[in-house]
Each structure stands twice: as structure tokens, then as C-alpha cells.
Amino acid sequence: MGKPSATVLLDWYDRHARRLPWRVPPGHRRKPDPYRIWLSEVMLQQTTVVTVGPYFKSFLDRWPTVADLAAADLDAVLHAWAGLGYYARARNLHKCAIAVAGAHGGIFPDTEDGLRALPGIGPYTAAAIAAIAFDRPATVVDGNVERVMARLFAVEESLPSAKPNLHQLAAGLTPQSRPGDYAQAVMDLGAIVCTPRAPKCLMCPWQGDCRAQSLDIAESLPRRAPKAERPLRQGVVFWTVRSDGAVLLRRRPERGLLGGMIEVPSSDWGARAPADMAQAPVTAQWRELPGQVSHGFTHFQLELKVLAARVRKNAKAEGIWIMPDALGDHALPTLTKKIVRHALAHV
DNA sequence: AAAACGTGGTC
């Protein structure tokens, strides 16, 4: 079985490359803007191309350069990021913009090590920016590349322990010529042809070099260690409506889950919802709304009952009073939006 | 080093 050829893959890429908002088409003379490459790569961390599209365009429209983004309020960035998830990315994005616009004079580092030192840029993103924006022969390894390598070389060891091996196999194929296009080509191959389920091996430019295909085990690779089960957590949220119509929300702490985002005040989330009103933001006549709000996080499933009450115009409470019409002006993550929708529909 | 960290789409 021959070694998979970068040239063969690049030929395939020249014909099949996806047209993406942040991508310079293959063979194009224009150089990619490192700011756009960085912005897209951070947004694409654990997030699909389809989801990222509109966010990328609105960020670029609003903050065309890294200096513009650095000058923005963190609140505005979190608001614009709302719905994308993994909100630490938005805080690190802002930190990184400030670092680049400040200490680096508005110029992104052009080496993996230099990039790796910036907030929110890990091994994958540093390699991707070095390759795509600066055409350096960095080895770019994301989930697609891991899958492609596991199949090409029929790696039976399971993830995540196989990561170092897969990285080394990927490094052995990385070319000196057109490394940026090559990196995107392997990822496109994984997204279009070498898909997790039902890979289209007959369309693959590397089919003659793929051990997994010759063994007819492509779809079963890469193997993965069983993932931990997601426990169920429960709680109650307090939908507090003031006599002028404003509702009570609050900002979550900067660190941790949904850090810095706006939430509806709630009890702790535990194995069971608390039975008393001890954690209510105000003393009031609480009434339970029908149904509940369910939301899945990466590491637990959440179920929330909604309690509602009306309070006087001069009621004192920790938080932010917001008119329902103005909710769009704030950084509401999807969980908060679900609760708001549920409360508005049932109160 | 293992766990924390969101969300939406797919089959």
C-alpha cells in the first residue's frame, strides 16, 4: 500500500474545495487575512461550519479589524457571541484581540509558538493559523484529520489515547508545498468524503492507499473510549415580573458555566430541585408554571421548573430589571432564551 | 490528566 500523496489530495481540493466565507479559494493570488483566519478558527472550535457562517459575517461586519475588536466592550462581544456556546472562547477572543492590537502592534504572530502563547489558541488553532494564514508547513490535526489518519493507517487504538500516534502519522504526510491548502484539504476530505458515518470511499482520492477501506472497517474507525454518562440535574428558576412589566435577570460570574452571560435567577442545580423558596431573589407569592424547561449541556442534562410571581414597582432585588421587549439587547445564552420563551408563553 | 465547557443538526 503506497503512501498517501499530498499532491493527489491537493488536486482533489482544487476541484472540490468548499466555498467558505473565511476561505481564499485555492490557486487564488490574494493572501488570507490572519485576523479572519483566526476569527473563523476560534468560532469553528467544536462548532459546525453551518452554525459559524452567520456569526462570522456579523463579527466581521461589526469589527473589520483586530483593532476594532480590541476596542469593543466585552459585553458587546459576549452579546454577539450569544448562541454559539463555549463562552470562554468569546472572553479569550477579546483578550487575544487586545494582546495582538497592543503588544503585537496589530500584527498576528506568524509562528506556531508565537500563536500558541495567545489566549484561546491551542495546538490545533496555532497550527491552522500558521498553515492557512502564513503558509507554514504546520501539522494541523482536528477531529477530521484524526478520523482520516485512523482510517488511512487502520489505527485500532481508541481515542483519546491514540492522539499522539495520529498526530505523528499526520505529520508524516504534511507537504512543504501549499501547506495551507493541504491542511484545509484534509479537513474538507473528512467533512465531505471521509465522514464519521457512511464514508464515501468510492469518491476518495486516497482510496487506493487506505488500509481501513481495504479491510472494510473504515466506518468503525476511529474507535472511541466510552464517554461518561450525563447526570440529570434539577432546579427551579424564578420569573419575577414587576408591576411595570420589567422582569428580573442577573449576570452569571465571569468564570465557569455560561460565564458572564445573562440568566434568569435560579436555585442551585442538584440531583433534586429544592422544595423550599429559600433561594428566591425576592419574597413573593410564587406560582408554578405548567411544564418545565429541559436543556442539555456537555456534561449534564438540566431540568428546570419555572416559578412566577408579580412584585411591586419598588421591589428590591439583586439583578437587572429588563423590559421583555429589550431582552434582545443583552447576552442571552440559549438556556436563558428557552426559559424566557417558556415563561412568556405560560405566565 | 481528566473534567469542564454549549449548542444545534443528524439519523
Place this chain on the structure above:
DNA sequence: TGACCAAGTTT
């Protein structure tokens, strides 16, 4: 419909 997964990083 529930499990799986997506251009990972941080602590």
C-alpha cells in the same frame, strides 16, 4: 428520540 458529533482549550 436519544445518542453521537462538530476546524478544541483550559485548568
